[in-house]
Amino acid sequence: xxxxxxxxxxxxxxxxxxxxxxxxxxxxxxxxxxxxxxxxxxxxxxxxxxxxxxxxxxxxxxxxxxxxxxxxxxxxxxxxxxxxxxxxxxxxxxxxxxxxxxxxxxxxxxxxxxxxxxxxxxxxxxxxxxxxxxxxxxxxxxxxxxxxxxxxxxxxxxxxxxxxxxxxxxxxxxxxxxxxxxxxxxxxxxxxxxxxxxxxxxxxxxxxxxxxxxxxxxxxxxxxxxxxxxxxxxxxxxxxxxxxxxxxxxxxxxxxxxxxxxxxxxxxxxxxxxxxxxxxxxxxxxxxxxxxxxxxxxxxxxxxxxx
Amino acid sequence: xxxxxxxxxxxxxxxxxxxxxxxxxxxxxxxxxxxxxxxxxxxxxxxxxxxxxxxxxxxxxxxxxxxxxxxxxxxxxxxxxxxxxxxxxxxxxxxxxxxxxxxxxxxxxxxxxxxxxxxxxxxxxxxxxxxxxxxxxxxxxxxxxxxxxxxxxxxxxxxxxxxxxxxxxxxxxxxxxxxxxxxxxxxxxxxxxxxxxxxxxxxxxxxxxxxxxxxxxxxxxxxxxxxxxxxxxxxxxxxxxxxxxxxxxxxxxxxxxxxxxxxxxxxxxxxxxxxxxxxxxxxxxxxxxxxxxxxxxxxxxxxxxxxxxxxxxxxxxxxxxxxxxxxxxxxxxxxxxxxxxxxxxxxxxxxxxxxxxxxxxxxxxxxxxxxxxxxxxxxxxxxxxxxxxxxxxxxxxxxxxxxxxxxxxxxxxxxxxxxxxxxxxxxxxxxxxxxxxxxxxxxxxxxxxxxxxxxxxxxxxxxxxxxxxxxxxxxxxxxxxxxxxxxxxxxxxxxxxxxxxxxxxxxxxxxxxxxxxxxxxxxxxxxxxxxxxxxxxxxxxxxxxxxxxxxxxxxxxxxxxxxxxxxxxxxxxxxxxxxxxxxxxxxxxxxxxxxxxxxxxxxxxxxxxxxxxxxxxxxxxxxxxxxxxxxxxxxxxxxxxxxxxxxxxxxxxxxxxxxxxxxxxxxxxxxxxxxxxxxxxxxxx
Numbered sequence: 001x002x003x004x005x006x007x008x009x010x011x012x013x014x015x016x017x018x019x020x021x022x023x024x025x026x027x028x029x030x031x032x033x034x035x036x037x038x039x040x041x042x043x044x045x046x047x048x049x050x051x052x053x054x055x056x057x058x059x060x061x062x063x064x065x066x067x068x069x070x071x072x073x074x075x076x077x078x079x080x081x082x083x084x085x086x087x088x089x090x091x092x093x094x095x096x097x098x099x100x101x102x103x104x105x106x107x108x109x110x111x112x113x114x115x116x117x118x119x120x121x122x123x124x125x126x127x128x129x130x131x132x133x134x135x136x137x138x139x140x141x142x143x144x145x146x147x148x149x150x151x152x153x154x155x156x157x158x159x160x161x162x163x164x165x166x167x168x169x170x171x172x173x174x175x176x177x178x179x180x181x182x183x184x185x186x187x188x189x190x191x192x193x194x195x196x197x198x199x200x201x202x203x204x205x206x207x208x209x210x211x212x213x214x215x216x217x218x219x220x221x222x223x224x225x226x227x228x229x230x231x232x233x234x235x236x237x238x239x240x241x242x243x244x245x246x247x248x249x250x251x252x253x254x255x256x257x258x259x260x261x262x263x264x265x266x267x268x269x270x271x272x273x274x275x276x277x278x279x280x281x282x283x284x285x286x287x288x289x290x291x292x293x294x295x296x297x298x299x300x301x302x303x304x305x306x307x
Numbered sequence: 308x309x310x311x312x313x314x315x316x317x318x319x320x321x322x323x324x325x326x327x328x329x330x331x332x333x334x335x336x337x338x339x340x341x342x343x344x345x346x347x348x349x350x351x352x353x354x355x356x357x358x359x360x361x362x363x364x365x366x367x368x369x370x371x372x373x374x375x376x377x378x379x380x381x382x383x384x385x386x387x388x389x390x391x392x393x394x395x396x397x398x399x400x401x402x403x404x405x406x407x408x409x410x411x412x413x414x415x416x417x418x419x420x421x422x423x424x425x426x427x428x429x430x431x432x433x434x435x436x437x438x439x440x441x442x443x444x445x446x447x448x449x450x451x452x453x454x455x456x457x458x459x460x461x462x463x464x465x466x467x468x469x470x471x472x473x474x475x476x477x478x479x480x481x482x483x484x485x486x487x488x489x490x491x492x493x494x495x496x497x498x499x500x501x502x503x504x505x506x507x508x509x510x511x512x513x514x515x516x517x518x519x520x521x522x523x524x525x526x527x528x529x530x531x532x533x534x535x536x537x538x539x540x541x542x543x544x545x546x547x548x549x550x551x552x553x554x555x556x557x558x559x560x561x562x563x564x565x566x567x568x569x570x571x572x573x574x575x576x577x578x579x580x581x582x583x584x585x586x587x588x589x590x591x592x593x594x595x596x597x598x599x600x601x602x603x604x605x606x607x608x609x610x611x612x613x614x615x616x617x618x619x620x621x622x623x624x625x626x627x628x629x630x631x632x633x634x635x636x637x638x639x640x641x642x643x644x645x646x647x648x649x650x651x652x653x654x655x656x657x658x659x660x661x662x663x664x665x666x667x668x669x670x671x672x673x674x675x676x677x678x679x680x681x682x683x684x685x686x687x688x689x690x691x692x693x694x695x696x697x698x699x700x701x702x703x704x705x706x707x708x709x710x711x712x713x714x715x716x717x718x719x720x721x722x723x724x725x726x727x728x729x730x731x732x733x734x735x736x737x738x739x740x741x742x743x744x745x746x747x748x749x750x751x752x753x754x755x756x757x758x759x760x761x762x763x764x765x766x767x768x769x770x771x772x773x774x775x776x777x778x779x780x781x782x783x784x785x786x787x788x789x790x791x792x793x794x795x796x797x798x799x800x801x802x803x804x805x806x807x808x809x810x811x812x813x814x815x816x817x818x819x820x821x822x823x824x825x826x827x828x829x830x831x832x833x834x835x836x837x838x839x840x841x842x843x844x845x846x847x848x849x850x851x852x853x854x855x856x857x858x859x860x861x862x863x864x865x866x867x868x869x870x871x872x873x874x875x876x877x878x879x880x881x882x883x884x885x886x887x888x889x890x891x892x893x894x895x896x897x898x899x900x901x902x903x904x905x906x907x908x909x910x911x912x913x914x915x916x917x918x919x920x921x922x923x924x925x926x927x928x929x930x931x932x933x934x935x936x937x938x939x940x941x942x943x944x945x946x947x948x949x950x951x952x953x954x955x956x957x958x959x960x961x962x963x964x965x966x967x968x969x970x971x972x973x974x975x976x977x978x979x980x981x982x983x984x985x986x987x988x989x990x991x992x
Contacts, residue, residue, distance in 0.1 A: 038341070199760075207751065209778075
C-alpha cells in the first residue's frame with residue numbers, strides 16, 4: 001500500500017486521538033464506577049452484603065457464643081425460649097442457643113451455595129444461549145420449547161424432587177439450583193445474542209471464513225458480558241431464596257444441627273403463635289436483608305450500565 | 308411558482324415578540340454521569356410567521372437539541388441554563404407545565420425522523436389520528452370525520468382504508484404523511500421537522516417534501532427544519548442558520564448561503580459535497596481537518612478555530628464579532644473579508660486506469676427467497692460485470708434488490724441454479740465458506756454503519772490483525788507490520804490501533820472498516836452506502852480515501868448508494884435496479900447526458916440538490932411493486948409516465964444498446980427516451 005499524499009485529502013484521520021469525540025473508554029468506566037459508588041442503593045446494598053460475607057468468613061468477630069453453644073448465665077442456668085434482652089439480643093431458641101449467634105453463623109450456607117449455583121447457571125446458560133442465538137434454526141426451536149416447558153414448572157417443586165431422589169449433599173443442591181436457573185439465563189442470553197448476531201461485524205467475520213465457534217466465543221461473547229453480570233446478580237438473589245427454602249423444608253445441605261437460616265425458621269415458626277416470634281423472625285429478616293442487598297446492587301449495576 | 312422566495316420584507320428580522328419562534332441566547336447543558344456538559348452555547352435565531360427556517364451543521368452541533376428545546380421537549384438530564392425561547396410572544400422557558408401542554412397541543416407540533424417510532428404499533432391509524440382531534444375537544448364521530456379529512460389533506464389515497472390499518476401495514480413514506488397529518492391537526496403556527504425524510508428513499512423523500520411545501524403554503528405555518536442533507540434544506544427553506552459546536556456561526560437566506568457562503572465553516576461544508584457534476588477524475592473533494600469539539604468542551608473564543616484554514620492569533624484570543632451583511636444576513640468571523648483565500652484541492656491528480664476486460668462477471672444471476680411457501684424472486688437474471696480498477700455504482704429505491712445483489716456476490720447466500728459468478732473467468736462457489744481462499748480474499752465489503760460493522764469489544768489492532776492472519780498467509784510479526792502499514796495507508800495513527808471503536812469518531816471507524824476490507828488485497832470491495840451515516844466533511848475524506856486506494860491498488864468497487872452526487876463523483880459506470888432487475892447500465896457521463904430509462908429519469912430528478920431547485924421533477928407515485936408479485940410485461944409500467952398500454956403491460960421489454968456499453972431495458976424507441984433533467988446550475992457556481 002502506498003501512502004496517500006494528495007493535497008486536501010485525508011486530514012480528518014490525522015487529527016490527534018485526544019480530539020476524538022467519543023469518550024475515552026477508561027474515563028467512561030471510571031465515571032461509571034464513580035457513579036455506581038455514589039448511588040445510595042448501591043452503598044446500602046454493598047454494606048449489608050459485606051456484613052454477611054464477613055459473618056460467613058469470621059463469625060466469631062460478631063458473637064462470643066458458638067452456633068451450638070447454649071447460653072449459660074453467671075450462675076450456670078440456661079435461658080431457653082427467652083425473648084430479646086440483655087443476655088441475648090435476639091433471644092434464645094428452644095434449646096437455649098443464642099438466636100443472634102445462630103443468625104451470624106447461619107450466613108455461610110446461603111452465601112456459599114447461592115453464588116456458586118448462580119455462577120454455574122450463568123455459565124451454562126451463556127453457552128446454551130450463544131448456541132441458540134447464533135445458529136437459530138431447528139436446534140433453537142427445540143431447545144426453546146424445552147426451556148419454556150421447564151419455565152412453566154415451579155422451581156421449588158422440581159428442586160424438591162431432585163433432592164429427594166439424589167440426596168441433599170451440597171453438590172446435589174448446588175447443581176440442582178444451577179440446572180433450574182440455566183433455562184432462564186439461556187433465554188436472556190439468547191435474545192442478546194440474536195440481536196448481536198445481526199450486526200455487521202458478525203457478517204464480516206463470516207465473510208473472511210471464521211468458524212461458528214470462533215464467532216460465538218471470540219466475537220460475540222465479549223459483547224454480552226454486561227448481560228451476564230446483571231443476570232448473575234439477579235440469579236444470586238433467587239438462589240438465596242431457593243437455598244433457604246430447601247433448608248426450611250429439611251432438605252438443606254450438610255449437618256442439620258449447624259446454624260442455618262432456613263432450618264432455624266422451620267424450627268421456630270410453629271412457636272410464633274405461642275408468642276416466641278424471635279426464633280424464626282430474625283433468620284427470616286436475615287434472608288430478606290441479604291436478598292434485598294443483592295437486588296439493590298443488581299439494580300444499581302444495571303442502571304449504570306444502561307445509562 | 309416556487310415557494311422559496313427572498314422577499315426582503317420577510318427576511319428582515321423583526322420583533323421577537325411577533326416571531327413564530329424566537330430563540331434568544333439559549334444555553335443548554337446535558338448532565339452526563341454527574342457532570343453538566345454544555346451543548347448549546349448561546350443560540351439565537353428567529354422564525355418569522357410563515358417562514359421556513361433550516362438549521363444545518365454536522366452531527367453533534369446542537370441543531371436537534373435546539374429544535375427540541377423550542378418545544379421544551381428535553382430529556383431528563385437536559386437543563387436550560389440561560390436564555391429564553393419565545394413562540395408568538397409566549398415565553399416557553401417560563402411556562403407552567405399545563406400551559407406547555409396546551410401550547411404543544413394547539414400552537415406547535417413536531418415531526419420526527421422515524422415515523423415508525425412516532426406511531427403506536429398497536430393502534431389503528433384512524434384511532435391515532437382521531438385522538439389528536441379528540442384532545443382538541445371534538446366528539447368521537449366528529450374526530451373521525453376530521454381524521455379522514457386530515458389524511459386526505461396529506462394526499463393519502465383511500466384514506467378510509469388507511470384509517471383501518473395498523474402502522475406496520477404502511478410504507479415509511481405513508482407513515483410520515485400520517486405523522487404530518489397528526490402534526491397539522493391543531494393548525495399549528497409552528498411546525499418543527501427533525502430530519503423528516505432521512506430514512507426515506509429519494510423518490511419518497513421528494514414526495515414528502517412536496518407535500519410539506521404545499522401544506523406550508525396552505526396553512527401559512529412557520530417551519531423549522533433540521534436536516535443533514537443540504538439539498539433538502541436548499542429546496543425547502545427561506546432562511547438557513549449554520550450551527551457549529553452549539554453556536555450559530557452564520558445566518559442567511561437560503562440562496563445566498565448556498566451561492567455565496569460567508570463563514571469558513573459553511574464554505575468547508577459546501578466544498579465537501581460532490582456537486583455540479585464533479586467527478587473523481589477532476590479533483591479530490593475538500594475536507595475539513597479535525598473533529599467537532601465534544602460537548603462540554605470549554606470554547607471561549609471562536610468555536611471553529613481548531614479547524615479553520617484562516618485561523619490567526621486573534622481567533623484564539625478574542626471572540627469573533629458578528630459581521631452584519633445586510634438583509635438580516637450575518638456571519639460570526641474575524642476574517643470574513645478573506646474567505647476567497649480558501650483554496651480548493653488541486654486538480655492535478657494521477658490518471659485513473661480502468662482495466663480493459665471484465666474481471667468479475669455475473670452471468671444471469673437470480674436469487675429466489677422462499678418465505679411462507681411463496682417464492683420471492685429478489686434478483687432476476689442479472690448480467691453485470693466490472694473491470695479492474697472500475698467503480699460500478701448501483702442505484703435504485705429500497706427493495707430494488709441492490710443489497711441482495713451485493714450479498715450474492717459476497718457469498719452471504721448462493722445464487723439460484725443456472726447463474727454463475729466468475730472471477731478472472733473462473734466460476735466462484737455460491738457461499739463464501741465454500742469458496743477457495745483466493746476468492747474469499749478477492750471479494751470484501753465496507754458496510755454502511757461502522758458501529759455495527761466493527762466489534763466494539765475488540766481493539767482496532769485486534770480487528771485488523773485477525774483479518775490479516777485469517778485472510779492471508781502473513782502471520783506473526785509480519786502480520787503486525789502489515790497492520791501498521793494498513794493503518795498508515797488509511798491515515799490512522801498508531802495510537803488509534805490500541806483504541807476500541809467507540810473511542811473513535813465516525814470517520815475514523817469507517818477508516819478502520821475500510822482497512823479491514825483492504826487487509827487481504829481484495830480485487831473487489833462492495834461498498835454499501837459507506838458514507839450515508841457520516842457528515843459531509845467526513846464523507847468527503849472517506850470518498851477521497853476510496854478514490855486514492857482504487858488508483859493505487861486497482862481495486863474495483865461495487866458502490867451502492869442513494870446519493871446521486873456521490874455516485875456521480877465516484878462511479879465509472881452506473882447500473883439502475885428496479886424490482887430485482889437491471890433496467891439500465893452505462894458509463895456515468897452517458898447516463899447523466901441521456902438518453903436514459905424513464906425510471907432513471909425519475910430517480911435522478913427526485914434528488915433534492917444543493918445546486919438549486921429543479922422545478923419540473925418527474926413524480927414517481929405509488930409504491931415499488933412487491934418482488935413476489937411483479938407487474939406483467941415491463942415491471943416499471945405501473946409507475947411509468949411513458950407507459951404504452953398494450954405493449955408495456957404485456958411484453959417484457961428488450962435490452963436496447965443506446966451507446967457504447969450503455970443499454971436500456973425499455974420498449975420506447977431510442978429517440979423517444981427521456982434525457983435527465985439537469986438542475987438549474989447556479990449562476991455563480
